[in-house]
Amino acid sequence: MRLDSIYYxxxxxWSLVVVGFETEFAALKDxxxxxERDLAHQTARHWRPMQYGAFTGEVIxxxxxxxxxxxxxxEAAIGEIGGTISVRRLGRLGAQGQDRRHRATHLRLRSSGLCTV
Structure with a gap:
């Protein structure tokens, strides 16, 4: 659940810290x-599903x-617009400057860590 940044x-x-150190926080008897624990789990599950799922072993x-x-x-919108064009193909199209809107969507998905192609 470690981030590239040192700021949480x-x-x-913040929810990643609480989930990651849940036992230590519970020992403080707050x-x-x-x-806070329930909110942290809910927040991490909703907004950091990949990290949360990898840490807890849950399938999100x-x-x-x-x-x-x-x-x-x-993905549904891309499928409706592009028919059978794959995400990999969209990346190539965008790289050639032929379809910037799809390329921008693809880059946002890649930067979020949710798309690896």
């Missing part, structure tokens, strides 16, 4: 920790994650 306070990244489905829902919507 941004946006939803009366509100049960609420699109119905469990906002990010995976968005990816599914992008």
């Amino acid at each position: 306070e941004e946006d939803v990244n 009366p509100l920790f049960d609420i 489905s699109p119905s469990d994650s906002y990010v995976l829902k968005k990816v599914a919507l992008y």
Whole structure:
């Protein structure tokens, strides 16, 4: 669940720390920790599904994650627009400057770590 950055306070990244060090935080006996733990798991599952799934061993489905829902919507839209054009083909088209919109979507998916092609 380690990030490339040393900062975890941004946006939803705090949840990775709480999930990763859940036992240590529980040992502090914070009366509100049960609420924080549940929120951290929910946040990580929704917004960092790949890291969360790899750490917990859970299989995260699109119905469990906002990010995976968005990816599914992008994939459906790409399928409707491109027919049978694969994501790999979209990358080649975009690299040639022929289809910038699809290339931008592909790059966003790659930078989020959700697409490896």
